[in-house]
Each structure stands twice: as C-alpha cells, then as structure tokens.
Amino acid sequence: MNWYSGLNLIAQGLRGHRGWEPAWRSATPKPRYDVIIVGGGGHGLATAYYLARNHGVTNVAVIEKGWIGGGNSGRNTTVIRSNYYYRESADLYEFSLKLYERLARELNYNIMFSQRGMIVTAHSRHDMELSARWAGAMRRNGVDTDMLDVSEIADRVPALNVSPRARFPVVGGFVQKRAGTARHDAVVWGYARAASALGVDIVEGCEVKGFVRSPSGSVVGIETSMGRIVADKVGMAVAGHSSVLAGMAGFRLPVTSYALQAFVSEPLKPALDTVVLSLATGMYISQSDKGGLVIGGGLDRYSSYAQRGNAPVIRDVVGSVAEQFPPFRRVRLLRHWAGIVDVVPDSSPVIGETPVPGLYLNCGWGTGGFKAIPVGGWTLAHHIATGTPHPVARPFQLERFKTGALIDEAAASGIAH
Numbered sequence: 582m583n584w585y586s587g588l589n590l591i592a593q594g595l596r597g598h599r600g601w602e603p604a605w606r607s608a609t610p611k612p613r614y615d616v617i618i619v620g621g622g623g624h625g626l627a628t629a630y631y632l633a634r635n636h637g638v639t640n641v642a643v644i645e646k647g648w649i650g651g652g653n654s655g656r657n658t659t660v661i662r663s664n665y666y667y668r669e670s671a672d673l674y675e676f677s678l679k680l681y682e683r684l685a686r687e688l689n690y691n692i693m694f695s696q697r698g699m700i701v702t703a704h705s706r707h708d709m710e711l712s713a714r715w716a717g718a719m720r721r722n723g724v725d726t727d728m729l730d731v732s733e734i735a736d737r738v739p740a741l742n743v744s745p746r747a748r749f750p751v752v753g754g755f756v757q758k759r760a761g762t763a764r765h766d767a768v769v770w771g772y773a774r775a776a777s778a779l780g781v782d783i784v785e786g787c788e789v790k791g792f793v794r795s796p797s798g799s800v801v802g803i804e805t806s807m808g809r810i811v812a813d814k815v816g817m818a819v820a821g822h823s824s825v826l827a828g829m830a831g832f833r834l835p836v837t838s839y840a841l842q843a844f845v846s847e848p849l850k851p852a853l854d855t856v857v858l859s860l861a862t863g864m865y866i867s868q869s870d871k872g873g874l875v876i877g878g879g880l881d882r883y884s885s886y887a888q889r890g891n892a893p894v895i896r897d898v899v900g901s902v903a904e905q906f907p908p909f910r911r912v913r914l915l916r917h918w919a920g921i922v923d924v925v926p927d928s929s930p931v932i933g934e935t936p937v938p939g940l941y942l943n944c945g946w947g948t949g950g951f952k953a954i955p956v957g958g959w960t961l962a963h964h965i966a967t968g969t970p971h972p973v974a975r976p977f978q979l980e981r982f983k984t985g986a987l988i989d990e991a992a993a994s995g996i997a998h
C-alpha cells in the first residue's frame with residue numbers, strides 16, 4: 582500500500598505520478614471465507630477492517646451489489662455528533678466520535694474531519710425547555726455541551742435571522758463544539774483501502790440473493806449474482822434494505838424504510854462555519870469545504886425504496902432555509918437526492934445477533950448512522966469475532982424489541998426518525 586504523505590506526493594510528482602497503486606484491490610470472490618460482510622457502505626467496510634485489525638480475522642469478503650459508498654454512506658449530509666439523551670446512546674456515539682478524532686491518522690487517509698461545532702436552535706420557550714433537558718442529560722453523561730443565548734448564536738451565525746419578529750424567532754439553543762463534518766466518500770474509501778491492505782476482499786457489482794443454510798438452520802454462506810460463496814459467519818450492514826435481506830433469511834425486523842432527502846447549493850465564499858439544526862422546522866445546514874451549502878430536512882412521510890427527491894420536500898426544506906437565513910434566499914440549488922434509511926420504533930440502532938445462528942446484523946441507524954460508522958464497525962466485528970456483544974453495543978441487541986428495554990431517542994435524534 583502506498584503511504585500517503587507530503588513527501589511521497591513530491592516523490593511521485595517527480596516521477597510523473599506513475600507510481601501510485603489503486604487504493605484497494607478489486608477482488609473476484611473466492612469460494613470460501615471465514616466471514617462475509619454484506620453491504621459495502623461505511624458500516625460494512627469498517628466491520629471488515631476491524632475484524633482484520635482488532636481480531637486478526639483477515640479471510641474476509643465485503644460483498645456489495647453496486648459500488649462501495651453508493652448507498653447512504655455516499656448520500657448523507659456528513660454531520661458527526663454525539664449529542665444524544667440516554668446514557669447508552671452517549672456511550673455509543675462518544676465511542677464513535679473519539680474514533681473519528683484519530684481516524685485520518687489511523688487510516689492514513691484524509692477524511693477531512695472538521696470539528697466546527699453544531700448549534701441546535703430553539704424557537705420557543707417549549708423548544709428551550711427541551712434544549713435545557715437535552716443539554717443537561719448530555720452533561721450528566723459526560724458529553725461536552727454549552728447552552729447559548731440569542732446574542733451568542735447571532736455572533737456565531739451572522740446569516741441567521743434572530744429577530745423576535747422573524748417567522749421562526751430564535752430564543753436560544755445549545756452547542757456541541759466537538760461535533761462537525763467529514764468527507765463521507767473519504768470515510769468509505771479510507772476504510773476500504775485499509776481493509777484491503779490487511780487482506781480483505783472487496784467485491785463490487787455482486788448482489789446477495791439468498792442465504793445458504795446448514796441442516797441445523799445456521800447460515801453457512803450466501804447465494805449471489807456471482808454464485809454461491811461459503812462462510813463460517815455472515816454479517817449484514819445494508820441500511821435501507823435490512824428488512825429485504827432479513828426476509829431472505831426467514832425472519833422479520835421491526836424496520837420501516839423511508840427516503841431521506843438532501844440538497845447542495847452552488848459554491849459560495851465562506852458564509853457559515855458551523856452546523857445549525859433548527860428544532861422546530863427540522864432543517865439543518867452547513868457549508869462544505871467546496872463552498873456549497875449542504876442542507877437536510879425530515880423523512881418522507883411514506884415508506885419507499887425510491888432513491889429520489891420530490892417537490893413537497895423541496896418546498897418545505899428550502900422554504901425553511903429562506904425564512905431563517907435571508908442572505909441565502911437567492912442562492913441556487915445545484916443537486917438534490919435521496920437515500921433509503923432504516924427506521925426502528927425507538928430510533929436506536931441494532932448491532933448483534935439475529936434469530937438465525939451464524940448471521941449478524943448492523944441496522945436501524947435511520948437518519949443518523951454516518952456518525953456511527955467507526956463504532957458500528959468496531960462493535961459488530963467484536964460480536965462476530967468473540968461471540969459476545971461489545972459492552973457499548975450490549976443495550977442495542979435485537980432482543981430489546983421482545984424484552985421492551987427500548988432506548989427511545991426520538992426526541993434527541995436531531996432529524997426525527
């Protein structure tokens with residue numbers, strides 16, 4: 582694997598850039614692996630990487646039906662934060678944020694993680710009450726946060742209309758300063774490159790169509806568009822298609838799939854140096870390093886597998902930006918797209934075993950799994966390799982939907998899901 586550094590860049594430049602190797606090997610599948618991971622998004626690739634790096638399990642394949650990062654991992658709005666309500670979630674997302682803080686160095690890949698902070702704005706005294714409780718819970722759980730008054734928000738976000746006469750007047754809010762954004766493709770490519778260097782096979786253009794079962798019912802392989810592949814264990818991290826794959830394995834998941842849309846504008850000069858989320862309107866906005874405003878809103882109101890946008894959401898989200906950020910009213914939108922997210926009743930993820938022996942699952946991240954790619958991969962790899970849940974993932978087992986030990990993060994999930 583080429584080591585990426587300034588020195589190497591100069592050396593390669595002097596040789597006409599002819600010495601670079603592909604970042605990862607494009608593999609054709611072998612007949613047998615110790616572990617197969619279905620889904621080449623961030624979570625699947627991170628699981629494969631940590632299986633190899635943390636547990637020495639290198640006979641691993643990642644099977645992706647399209648191209649790596651072609652699902653939600655390459656379609657999201659790149660916000661990373663750990664500002665959840667319950668202790669279980671704080672432990673999980675803080676673990677992830679801490680892994681993100683050293684990820685570029687570990688993977689030798691610039692993921693462009695920028696800890697520019699995230700401000701949640703409150704528009705009424707009810708929003709403010711919720712914000713105070715939310716921030717209080719974060720502090721109790723050891724996650725950094727500060728309450729903000731209107732003047733502090735106005736100083737930090739000059740483009741925001743904080744006037745009491747505004748349609749959505751800002752009455753205060755709170756900030757997590759360690760939150761921020763990272764380049765989503767770079768996270769996918771960084772994990773792919775590091776996993777490949779440790780021996781993981783990355784197979785693109787290979788669709789999983791079924792599971793191979795032993796006489797006792799365990800999963801012992803997969804049926805794919807490239808034929809049968811045998812494995813001791815299979816993990817799946819297929820986000821919006823989790824219930825489709827579970828159906829192939831013969832069980833049902835408490836998952837509903839929805840389209841979630843996002844937008845990017847034409848590039849502007851620097852105008853917004855933090856992430857802003859408006860509680861009442863569900864709109865959030867940041868500015869990318871290229872200068873585009875990256876904008877998100879709520880889920881579509883009906884379930885769907887259609888990865889495309891629609892007019893009612895454009896109207897709602899763009900209207901909300903125009904009301905709250907008057908200087909952005911004349912900015913033109915460049916692109917608009919959707920991804921399919923997997924929503925569970927308590928808005929918290931599922932990481933661990935399925936009812937079928939030999940088959941493991943990572944799903945249920947809804948609108949917020951980009952921030953959790955490192956921890957999702959770390960903890961699923963731990964479960965597959967050791968047979969026991971990782972301590973931070975223990976509360977997030979599928980069996981909670983039977984026991985009733987739900988972790989209901991609906992109110993603190995940012996974009997409700």
Ligand SMILES: Cc1cc2nc3c(=O)[nH]c(=O)nc-3n(C[C@H](O)[C@H](O)[C@H](O)COP(=O)(O)OP(=O)(O)OC[C@H]3O[C@@H](n4cnc5c(N)ncnc54)[C@H](O)[C@@H]3O)c2cc1C
Pocket residue numbers: 619620621622623624625644645646647648649650651652653654655656657658659660661787788789790818819820821822826841842843877918919920921922943946947948949950951952953
């Ligand atoms: C518009 C939008 C904005 C978002 N914004 C944020 C945000 O700001 N912050 C945040 O934390 N999260 C955000 N999210 C959520 C986040 O993107 C996802 O939770 C996360 O990327 C899920 O990663 P994954 O690896 O599980 O799934 P994916 O990246 O979707 O990867 C799953 C892969 O499985 C593959 N697959 C499916 N079926 C099969 C099959 N049969 N055979 C083989 N392969 C298969 C797919 O092709 C896909 O590549 C957003 C999502 C969207 C759609």
